[in-house]
Structures are given as C-alpha cells and as structure tokens.
Amino acid sequence: MDHEKVNILLVDDQPAKLLAYEVILKDLGENLVIASSGREALEVLLKTEIAVILVDVCMPELDGFELAAMIREHPRFQKTAMIFISAIQVSDIDRLRGYEMGAVDYVPVPVVPEVLRAKIKVFAELYRKTRELERLNQELEDRVRARTAELENSTAKLRESEQRRSMAIAAGKMGSWDWDWISGDWMWDEGQYRIFGVSPESFEVNPANVQALLHPDDVDQLRKAIAEFNRGTRAYETEFRIMRPDGEVRWCVGTAAATVDDSGRVVRVSGVTVDITERKRAEERQNLLAREVDHRAKNALALAQSIVRLTRADEVKAYVNAVEGRINALARVHTILSLSSWQGAELSRLIDEELAPYSLGGQIILAGPQVQLLPATAQTLALALHELFTNSAKYGALSTRSGRLTIGWQVEDQLLTLSWEESGGPLVMTPKSRGFGTRSLLASVESQLGGQARFDWRAEGLLCRLEVPLTRKPAATPPSEKFEDTGSAELQRASG
The missing domain is CATH 3.40.50.2300 (Response regulator)
Structure with a gap:
C-alpha cells in the first residue's frame, strides 16, 4: 500500500x-x-x-x-x-x-x-500511524462541527461515512463507527469488525453484543461514556480491552465525539478505535527489563558486598588481591550470563574463564558433557571454582610445573557431580583449621545450592568432589557472615 x-x-x-x-x-x-x-x-x-x-x-x-x-x-x-x-x-x-x-x-x-x-x-x-491518528482526530472534530447543519442530508452522511472507513482501513489497525443516538442503529466499518475479531455476516452490532466483547473490568468505561454524553460532554477518549470470540485479549484506545441538534440534544455519536496491543506489550517488556536490571544489579551488589565484608587478611595488599580475585570471578560469570541474555551459563565455559588468567598449557585436563547452569547456580559455582583455582595456584598442583589437575564432571538425575583431582604438586597435609576459602566454598555449595562438598587431603594432592542439584532454585541471599576469613592459607599444604 x-x-x-x-x-x-x-x-x-x-x-x-x-x-x-x-x-x-x-x-x-x-x-x-x-x-x-x-x-x-x-x-x-x-x-x-x-x-x-x-x-x-x-x-x-x-x-x-x-x-x-x-x-x-x-x-x-x-x-x-x-x-x-x-x-x-x-x-x-x-x-x-x-x-x-x-x-x-x-x-x-x-x-x-x-x-x-x-x-x-x-x-x-508507528510514527506514520501516530501522525495519521492526529490528522484523523482533527478531521473528526471538523466533521462534528460541520455535520450539525447536514444531519438530514443522507448523501452527505454517506460520503462522510465512506471517508471514515477509508481512513481507518488505510491506517491499518484502526476502525470507525457511528451510533444513531435516537434510533439506536450502529454502523461499523471493516476495520472495526477486524479489531473486535468478528465478521459483518455473523455479528449484529448492538449495545448488548458490543458490551459482551468488552473485558469485564472495562465495561464501566462504556457506561461512563454514555453518562458523560448525557451530561453534555461532546468528546470522550479512553483505553479499554476487548475479548475476542477466540479468547484473545486486545488493548484499544477509543475516541468518540457527539453531534447535537439545535436544542443541544445528542443525536449521533461517532468514533474511532485504534488497536494499541503491540504498544502495550512493548511497554510491558520495557518495564520488565527495568525491573530485571534492578534485580540483577542488587544481587550483584549484594554478592560484592558479602565478598568485601567477609574477606580478611593480615596485610592490605593480600586483602586487596583476595577481594579483586573474587570480584573478578563474579564479573566473568556475569559477562557469560549477559551474553546469553541471562538464560544460563555452560559449565565448561565457566571453567575456561577461571583458567584463563593462569595460561598453564597442558597441566590441566577437562572431561565432561555440556551442562547448562541456571544463572544463580552459575554465579555461586563460579566463586567456588575460583577458590579452588586460587589455592591450587598458591599451594597445590598448579603452583609447580610438575603438577597436574584433572577436572571431570557428569550429570545423572539432574545432579551434577564435579571431581577436582590434583597430583604432582607439593606434599599435602590435612589443614588444622578451615580458612575463608574452604568455609565459603562449603557454605555456597551446601547452603546456597543445596549440594555437598567433600575434601580428601591425600599426600599426593587434594581430591575434592562437588555435588550440585541442577533443578533446585538457589538461595538469593549471600553466605552467612559467620564465615570470616582468618587470613590463613585456605587449603593449606606443606611441602615435604
């Protein structure tokens, strides 16, 4: 067209x-x-x-x-x-x-x-139709002023009706109508029938049938409009919903204007209906996006606040390094989730991101199928993996060129089992106390994810096993503040 x-x-x-x-x-x-x-x-x-x-x-x-x-x-x-x-x-x-x-x-x-x-x-x-609607409203007002003198002229009424129908069809999702206030007769154009989802052959236009197509919560709008015209109002505009016979709900905006005789009595009401469903849905999506951004920002800030509050160190430099490492881990998983529009994160991608800072060549072996994690699960598991990598690089297999690390995972009955096996590094001794890393890892996996974390302090290298349910919705709150960093080596090892 x-x-x-x-x-x-x-x-x-x-x-x-x-x-x-x-x-x-x-x-x-x-x-x-x-x-x-x-x-x-x-x-x-x-x-x-x-x-x-x-x-x-x-x-x-x-x-x-x-x-x-x-x-x-x-x-x-x-x-x-x-x-x-x-x-x-x-x-x-x-x-x-x-x-x-x-x-x-x-x-x-x-x-x-x-x-x-x-x-x-x-x-x-949308711009074009908005301009057409503005022109249509202006022309409608002009017709209302002019039609008083031409009310009994049937030829003029037919011409004006044809103009309204043509403009409504040209505008796309628009329709026009006339209501003879005296006889009760209605006239709809093709656009009006199309908006309401009915056909001229099977639908009789009368107040009862029209009201039956209105959303129950918006029926009062029709009664209010009639009352306003009876009190002397000459123009009325409102938003309302219709329920088509097939069950679909559509949003519309209706503009109506009254024609009066010499005594001021309403003799006819004419109007235009515009389907604004797509605009309403766009507004809802934008509002939802704003709420989602607010929610995710608050969650990220809560996790960062928890990291800053719970980290302890004997020196400022060690404290800064620990905080930066944990926040960087959170930032990396946030980037992965953003790229997926917050639909989730793939486990191997999560591990690769944590591996990136180390550039360890062939010291690490990865084995496992593709596993898609929920956003909250990915965030919590990323922090747990960060603690394991950090401590392995400081005290374990990744602290020497001879060290080896094997990470394997599998899924059975929606339970993710991840094994972390170190070998070839310094001689391992069971730690006398648990530092922040160990305790926060246990807290995040067990409390946040509803899983289990097991440590086996073998002399040849740490063996850790994480079990994480994939279907449970993780807790939204950060780990309890009772897990304080003592400043000691989180996964202490001693070389022989």
Whole structure:
C-alpha cells in the first residue's frame, strides 16, 4: 500500500558504516538522512521532521548517550524513537541508561540486515500511524462541527461515512463507527469488525453484543461514556480491552465525539478505535527489563558486598588481591550470563574463564558433557571454582610445573557431580583449621545450592568432589557472615 515517506536519520562518524546502513535500509522506501557527527545530527533535527534516529553509541566529541540526552531536552523531540547501535558488549546498566535517555532498542554489531530493517520499519510505521491518528482526530472534530447543519442530508452522511472507513482501513489497525443516538442503529466499518475479531455476516452490532466483547473490568468505561454524553460532554477518549470470540485479549484506545441538534440534544455519536496491543506489550517488556536490571544489579551488589565484608587478611595488599580475585570471578560469570541474555551459563565455559588468567598449557585436563547452569547456580559455582583455582595456584598442583589437575564432571538425575583431582604438586597435609576459602566454598555449595562438598587431603594432592542439584532454585541471599576469613592459607599444604 502506498504511503507517505518518513525521514530516518542515520548518525555515525564512519562513512563506511553509514553506507552499509543505507544499503540495508533502502528497501524500506523511506527517506534516509545522513549525519556524520552528533552536532550535525542536531542541525538536521532542527530543520527536518525525523521519524526514527539510528545512532552509534561510540562517537568522538559527542557519543550516542550524550546526543540522546540533548535530543530529549528539546520539547519537540521528546517522543522521537532512537535506536542505538553498539560495536561493544554493553552492560545491563548501560542499557538502562540508554532507555532512561529515550532509546527504544539496541542493535549489536555485526548488524543483521533483516533485524535492523524490521526494527526500523516498526517505528517508522508507528510514527506514520501516530501522525495519521492526529490528522484523523482533527478531521473528526471538523466533521462534528460541520455535520450539525447536514444531519438530514443522507448523501452527505454517506460520503462522510465512506471517508471514515477509508481512513481507518488505510491506517491499518484502526476502525470507525457511528451510533444513531435516537434510533439506536450502529454502523461499523471493516476495520472495526477486524479489531473486535468478528465478521459483518455473523455479528449484529448492538449495545448488548458490543458490551459482551468488552473485558469485564472495562465495561464501566462504556457506561461512563454514555453518562458523560448525557451530561453534555461532546468528546470522550479512553483505553479499554476487548475479548475476542477466540479468547484473545486486545488493548484499544477509543475516541468518540457527539453531534447535537439545535436544542443541544445528542443525536449521533461517532468514533474511532485504534488497536494499541503491540504498544502495550512493548511497554510491558520495557518495564520488565527495568525491573530485571534492578534485580540483577542488587544481587550483584549484594554478592560484592558479602565478598568485601567477609574477606580478611593480615596485610592490605593480600586483602586487596583476595577481594579483586573474587570480584573478578563474579564479573566473568556475569559477562557469560549477559551474553546469553541471562538464560544460563555452560559449565565448561565457566571453567575456561577461571583458567584463563593462569595460561598453564597442558597441566590441566577437562572431561565432561555440556551442562547448562541456571544463572544463580552459575554465579555461586563460579566463586567456588575460583577458590579452588586460587589455592591450587598458591599451594597445590598448579603452583609447580610438575603438577597436574584433572577436572571431570557428569550429570545423572539432574545432579551434577564435579571431581577436582590434583597430583604432582607439593606434599599435602590435612589443614588444622578451615580458612575463608574452604568455609565459603562449603557454605555456597551446601547452603546456597543445596549440594555437598567433600575434601580428601591425600599426600599426593587434594581430591575434592562437588555435588550440585541442577533443578533446585538457589538461595538469593549471600553466605552467612559467620564465615570470616582468618587470613590463613585456605587449603593449606606443606611441602615435604
């Protein structure tokens, strides 16, 4: 269907990327406006009506976040849709910052052409339909003022009805209707039938049948509108839900206006219905994302606070190193979870991330199937593995070139069993007391995950066995503060 083109502003400091975006978006048939910097983009906005802004986050002088803030400060652009493109992995905090500044979406690099076109098309259509609705409301008000003198002219009524139907169909998810206040007759156009999920052949438009399609909690809106018109109100607008015959619930916004005779009595009510279900769902997703970001940020801060509060050391440097190591372990698993949109983390990837700082070549053997961990389980297990790796590198098999470490795991009946076997390192002696590492490891695996941790202090090397349920939802609270770091070697070993 032919439609008026809208302007899409592309902002990036790299000409090659701007050219790529033009190639990707040219099939949309819209007007593409180019800006090579944030300041140039502001100049374009002041001169041109823009529907959607596609802006790179990382730009010199004025980055995407700063540009978004300046745009939002201008009253004219407070509702302009902005989509950020980021060539780096942005955190949930950065995403929340972007949404607070008015971003409607993020597109990662490399850009998938079909995804970018789909996102731009949605907001271009939303912009176009919003403008059409504004024009439609204005035209409706004009008709209400003009129709009083033409009420008895059937030809004029038919022409106006045809205009409403054509505009509603052209707008997509819109419909128009007339209600003869005197005779009680209704008239719906095709768009109105489509929104309510009924057909003109099988559905009789009358107050009872229309009310039956309204959500029970929104029926009072219809009664309120009728009462308002009886009290002299000439225009009314409200949001409401409908329940289609197939059970689907749709959100709509309805605008109605009354026509009165010379005595001021209402003789006809005309209106427009717009299906806004997709907009409502988008708002719900954005609110859910904000709550999720808040929840995850609080959990991460609680874990970091617990690490700082519980760590003890005889020297400041040792304390700093211990805290940094544990927080870095938490940051690594957080990155893995972010890449999966917080769906979970694969165990071997978790182990690889903990191995990365050591670069130990062939000293370590890994054996086990792919195991997907829940986010909270992954966070807790990552900290436990960090303690084992840290102490092995300081006192155990990984502290010497001759040392060997074998990590194996298997899953049976949703129970993960992980074995940690060291050999070839310094002679091991059973520790006289448990340090923070051992006690926090036991607490996290047993209290947080509902599993078990067993240690066998063999002379040739530590043997540790962790059993972790995969289906139990881990506890949300950090380990108890009773597990204090004594500053002693957590998994003490003594060379012979």
